Amino acid sequence: MRSLRDEPQHSPKKGTPMKLGYFAMPLHPLGRTWAETLQEDREAVILADQLGFHDAFIGEHLTDAHENITNSLLFQATLIAETSQIKLGTGTTNLSHMHPALVAANSAMFDHLSGGRLILGVSPGALSSDAEALGILDEDRTKMFADAVDVITAIWEREAPYDIAFEGNQFPVSTRRTQDDAMGLGSLHKPLQQPRPEIVGTVVAPFSKGVIAMGQKDFHPLSANFLLPQWVATHWPNYVQGKELAGVTAEPADWRIARTIFVADTEAEAREYAVSAENSPYRFYYKQMLTKMQKLGRVELFKTSRDEPDEAVTLERVLDHLVIAGTPESVTEQLLAFRERVGAFGEIVYAGLDWVDEARARRSMELMATKVLPAVNDAIGETQ
Structure with missing residues (x-):
């Protein structure tokens, strides 16, 4: 018997x-060499752009x-000239790793270079070895993250001297002592997108309270691909709560959910490559x-x-619960069943993995874009 937590918290529309x-x-x-894997990761985003993916x-x-x-904004900058329509997102910029004024200024420049295609994904930075290397292992990185978010948005909203x-802010920002308007000194650049680029937070825990803050601040959640469906479903009520605190209605279109997906021309190939092969x-x-x-x-x-x-x-068991694999028809059915379980959401985010077999990896993305997504959208009432 299914428990109440297995039921969707809002109905698919x-x-x-x-x-x-x-x-x-x-x-x-x-x-594998670093140059080889970096190039493979670039080719995946280029392919996603060619296939019409909305963002990466x-x-x-x-x-x-x-x-x-090591730096997602720098990596994505190498793709600006090699892509045309895809939004380029940091997934995430770890805000405990650098001063928020640098994040605000560098992100603003990226937004102009890309013609307004930046999505700023943010998180505290979870890897303890990263924190130790930067000398912040014993710092409250969650507090650093919260302060940095407020500083970045304030820089984009305000004019100099800020x-x-x-x-309690650990990152005070002012240019009052040195501002010289005649010399053009003292102002941080604004992004091209106004009032600011979309800000996305990755959600990696069940019942995350951080999603409430996302709703309040008009950030958008991206639920991680390694969470079971019943834990993914706990994110939406918290997002609704945050939106209500801000006096706004939550929109399912703002919710992204990542899944680990492999699409193949046959069920046997899908099963072998996604689950059984060593x-x-x-x-x-x-x-x-x-x-x-x-x-x-x-x-x-798990x-x-x-x-x-x-x-x-x-x-x-983890593979059985978290990998969606099969033919386009089978994957479509599995995604629709997943949507029935967690409720309506705006974007299915395909999790990219190492290209053990480049042809299969490319074919899976192609089938996902050209077969699965149109079938899913037909099933929910409107073609993409």
């Missing part, structure tokens, strides 16, 4: 078409040999994620209930 996005942490096996988010870490993009010094990038990805969460004491992310014993969480 007819006529609300999904967009298609792309997200990569990215995560590569050891042994790329993650960043400083000290992870597997997740080896005087951003709210109570060199499956999907198997590698979730083996790494499971090991990492066990080390961090967060294996509950549990079907919080009181389930740790030993019940196996790699095979």
Whole structure:
């Protein structure tokens, strides 16, 4: 029998078409050269642009040999001239890693360089080895994140000399002592998109209270691909609560959900590449994620209930619960069933993995864009 938490928290709406996005942490096996994996990650975003994906988010870490993009904004800047319509998102910019004035200024320049295609994805920065390398391991990075968000948005909203010094703010910003309008000194640049680019927060925990703050601040949530459907469903009520606190109605179109998907021409090929093959990038990805969460004491992310014993969480079960694989028809059915479970949302975000087999990886993205998404949107009442 299904429990109440298995039921969607809001009903899927007819006529609300999904967009298609792309997200990569990215995560590569050891042994490949850095130049090779960086180029592969670039080619994935270029392909997504050619296929009509709405946006692409790329993650960043400083000290992870597997997740080896150190600055997502810098990486995405290399793609501005090689893409034409896709929005380029940081996935995320880790706000504890640099002063928010740098984030605001560099992001504004990126927005102009890209013709207004920036999406600023933000998070505190979760990797402890990154924090140690920067000398902030013992700092309250959640507080640093909250202060940085307020400083970035204030810089974009205000004019020089800014005087951003709210109570407890660790990053006061002012140019009052040195501002010289005649010389053009003292003003930080504004982004091209006004009043600001879209800001997105990745949600990686069940019942996340951070989603409430996203609703209040008009940021948009992106639910992580490694969360079980029942935990993804807990994000929407919190987003609604945040919007209500701001006196605004929450729109499902603003909610992105990432899923780990592989689409193939046959069920046998899909099953083999996504689950059973020893060199499956999907198997590698979730083996790494499971090991990492066990080390961090967060294996509950993969549990079907919080009181389930740790030993019940196996790699095979994780793959079974979190990988959506099959032919276009099968994947369409699985995504519609997922939508029935969590409720309506605005964008399905395709999780990009290592290209063990480049032809299969490209074919999966192609089928997702040309077959699956149109079929999903037909089923929910309107073609894309």
